[in-house]
Amino acid sequence: MVKHGYEKNPVGAHFGTGNFLVQRFSAVVMALYTIFAVPYILWRSPASYADWKALFAGGFFRLATLTALVAIAWHAWIGMRDVIIDYLHGYALRLGAQFVVAVVLVFYLLWSFSILWGR
Secondary structure: OOOOOOOOOOOOOOHHHHHHHHHHHHHHHHHHHHHHHHHHHHHHOOOOHHHHHHHOOOHHHHHHHHHHHHHHHHHHHHHHHHHHHHHOOOHHHHHHHHHHHHHHHHHHHHHHHHHHHOO
């Protein structure tokens, strides 16, 4: 069989499209949280620990904050993964760096959850 032209490698086709959309979606979530949370916090102007605790006593504000933190982590994961893939050469180095980033992001999310829903 004679092949003419080139054969497109299907591996990785549209790999970046999903990540592009996830980053845009997470950016929208972060922007909406900022647009609504900053004025709300300024309006309530918590000055003491009790004020901050009362601010987060409502389930809606805690859930919105956790959603924004998940969006930040997701956004950071995609960005850091792309930087690692582009600039770190060597499979072991890339895998190690991605592992460290993943562990740190999961730790931050678990810590945030324990702060928001802890006693």
